[in-house]
Amino acid sequence: MSLTPKERLAIDRQRMPERAPDERNRDFREVNLGFSESLAKIEADRCLQCKDGKCVYGCPVGIDIPGFLDCVSKGDLRGAAELLLGANALPGITGRVCPQEEQCEQVCVRAKGKNGKPVAVGHLERFVADWARENLDLKTLLAEPTGIKVAVVGSGPAGLTCAGELAKKGHNVTVFEALHQPGGVLTYGIPEFRLPNKIIDAEVARLRQMGVKIVCNVVIGRTFTIDELLGEEGYSAVFIANGAGLPMFMNIPGENLKGVYSANEYLTRTNLMRAYEFPQFDTPIIRGDPVVVVGGGNVAMDAVRTAKRLGAKDAILVYRRSREEMPARVEEVHHAEEEGIDFRMLTNPVRILADQDGWVRGVECLRMELGEPDDSGRRKPVPVKGSEFVIDCELVIMAIGTRANPLLTQATPDIALNKWGYIVVDEHGATSKPGVYAGGDIARGSATVILAMGDGKKAAVSIDKYVRTKHGLPPLPEKPTCDVQTKCMAP
Numbered sequence: 001m002s003l004t005p006k007e008r009l010a011i012d013r014q015r016m017p018e019r020a021p022d023e024r025n026r027d028f029r030e031v032n033l034g035f036s037e038s039l040a041k042i043e044a045d046r047c048l049q050c051k052d053g054k055c056v057y058g059c060p061v062g063i064d065i066p067g068f069l070d071c072v073s074k075g076d077l078r079g080a081a082e083l084l085l086g087a088n089a090l091p092g093i094t095g096r097v098c099p100q101e102e103q104c105e106q107v108c109v110r111a112k113g114k115n116g117k118p119v120a121v122g123h124l125e126r127f128v129a130d131w132a133r134e135n136l137d138l139k140t141l142l143a144e145p146t147g148i149k150v151a152v153v154g155s156g157p158a159g160l161t162c163a164g165e166l167a168k169k170g171h172n173v174t175v176f177e178a179l180h181q182p183g184g185v186l187t188y189g190i191p192e193f194r195l196p197n198k199i200i201d202a203e204v205a206r207l208r209q210m211g212v213k214i215v216c217n218v219v220i221g222r223t224f225t226i227d228e229l230l231g232e233e234g235y236s237a238v239f240i241a242n243g244a245g246l247p248m249f250m251n252i253p254g255e256n257l258k259g260v261y262s263a264n265e266y267l268t269r270t271n272l273m274r275a276y277e278f279p280q281f282d283t284p285i286i287r288g289d290p291v292v293v294v295g296g297g298n299v300a301m302d303a304v305r306t307a308k309r310l311g312a313k314d315a316i317l318v319y320r321r322s323r324e325e326m327p328a329r330v331e332e333v334h335h336a337e338e339e340g341i342d343f344r345m346l347t348n349p350v351r352i353l354a355d356q357d358g359w360v361r362g363v364e365c366l367r368m369e370l371g372e373p374d375d376s377g378r379r380k381p382v383p384v385k386g387s388e389f390v391i392d393c394e395l396v397i398m399a400i401g402t403r404a405n406p407l408l409t410q411a412t413p414d415i416a417l418n419k420w421g422y423i424v425v426d427e428h429g430a431t432s433k434p435g436v437y438a439g440g441d442i443a444r445g446s447a448t449v450i451l452a453m454g455d456g457k458k459a460a461v462s463i464d465k466y467v468r469t470k471h472g473l474p475p476l477p478e479k480p481t482c483d484v485q486t487k488c489m490a491p
Contacts, residue, residue: 150239191302
C-alpha cells in the first residue's frame with residue numbers, strides 16, 4: 001500500500017551501520033557496513049516522490065533518483081538496478097565516495113529547514129549497487145559495432161565513465177593507464193577502508209565485459225603522444241582524463257627532510273602498492289609516531305586515518321582554518337574524530353625541524369585567527385604574532401592539494417591550457433585540438449569523483465557525434481542501455 005506524504009514525513013532518516021571505532025582504526029577493512037534490505041526500504045519510503053525531482057538535477061550523471069528509490073520502496077530491486085546502472089557506470093563507487101550531501105541530497109525537499117534530513121540517496125545507491133553485483137547478471141545492450149577506434153587516457157572515474165558510454169554506442173575503446181592497475185585515483189588515492197578494491201575491480205570487470213580494452217603501464221606523452229594516437233595508431237578521437245596528480249607543497253623550510261611525504265605518495269604506497277601488508281607486499285613505508293598531516297580536505301582525512309591504521313598512536317591533523325571551513329566531507333570528519341584523530345585547528349606550519357641525522361623531529365607552527373572572507377568565501381586565516389609552538393612528530397604528510405602534471409600537455413603544445421596548467425575545454429568537453437576532448441581534474445582542477453564522471457559522460461556524447469560525422473555514419477537512435485537478468489531470485 002502506497003504511503004501518504006504525511007506518513008513518509010514521519011519516518012526518521014536511517015543510520016548506516018558501521019564498525020566500532022576502536023576496532024576499525026586498527027585495520028583496513030571497510031568502515032561502513034551498508035544498509036540491510038529492510039533498512040533500505042524504510043529509507044526509500046522517506047522519498048516524497050516529487051513530480052519535479054530537484055535531486056535529479058543535482059546529480060552530475062543524471063540518475064532518475066525518485067524512480068530508483070520508488071523501486072526500492074516497492075521491493076523491486078531489479079528495477080532499481082536497471083535505472084541506476086543505466087545512468088551510472090560506477091554506482092558501487094559513487095555510493096561510497098560521492099559527496100551526495102553537496103549535490104542530490106542538498107537539494108532534497110526533505111533537507112529544508114533547520115532540522116531537515118534529506119533522503120540518504122548515497123546509502124541507497126550503495127545498497128542497490130552491492131545487491132546487483134551479488135545477485136544479478138548484468139548484460140549491457142551495445143549498439144552495432146562501428147569499427148571506430150577511440151582512445152581514453154587515464155582509467156580514473158572520468159576515463160572509465162567515458163569508455164563505458166562509448167562502448168555502449170558501439171565504438172572500439174582502449175583505455176591507457178600509466179600505473180600497473182586500473183582505477184586511477186579510485187585505486188591509488190582512496191583507502192581500502194573507504195572504497196574496497198573489490199568494488200573497483202567489479203566495476204572495471206563490467207566495462208571489460210562490454211568490450212573496453214584497458215592497457216596499463218602506458219604513459220601518454222612518453223610511450224605514445226596524442227598525435228601518434230590520432231595518426232599511426234588509428235584512433236579517431238581521444239579523451240584525456242589523466243587527472244591532476246602533481247602534489248603541492250607549502251615551500252617552507254624542511255620539506256626535503258627524511259620523513260616528509262606528499263599525500264599522493266603516502267596513499268599510493270599504501271593503497272595501490274599495499275604497503276599496509278608489508279612484507280607480504282614488497283612496499284616499505286615509514287611508520288612514524290606521532291604523525292602530522294597538513295590539510296583539511298578528504299585527502300588529508302584519508303592520510304591521517306591511514307597513519308592511525310599503520311600504528312601511529314598520535315595521528316594529528318593540522319589545519320589553518322576552523323572546523324566549519326574544512327572542505328572534507330562531514331562523514332569523513334566524523335569518522336576521523338571517532339577513531340581518535342587529534343584535530344589541531346587554526347594552526348599553520350611554518351618550518352619542519354630535523355634531528356642530527358636529517359630525520360623529521362617536529363613541526364614549528366603558528367596559531368591563526370580568522371579574518372575577512374577570501375575568494376573562496378571562507379574566512380581568511382591570519383597569523384597570531386608571537387604564537388609560535390612546536391608539535392613533536394616523526395612523520396609529516398602534506399595534503400594541501402594537487403595540480404596538473406605537465407608531462408602530457410608539454411608533449412602536446414597545440415592543446416590550450418589555462419594559467420594553472422589545466423586543459424581548456426568548451427561546454428562539450430572539446431579542447432582546442434580537433435578530435436581531442438578532456439574532462440575530470442585535468443580540465444576542472446581537483447574535484448569530486450562524480451563531477452569527473454559527469455564530464456566523462458558528457459564528453460562521450462560529443463565524441464560519438466564527432467566520430468560518426470567524421471566517418472559518415474548516421475546518428476545513433478535512442479535505445480535502452482541495460483538489461484538485467486536475475487541469477488538467484490526465485491522463479
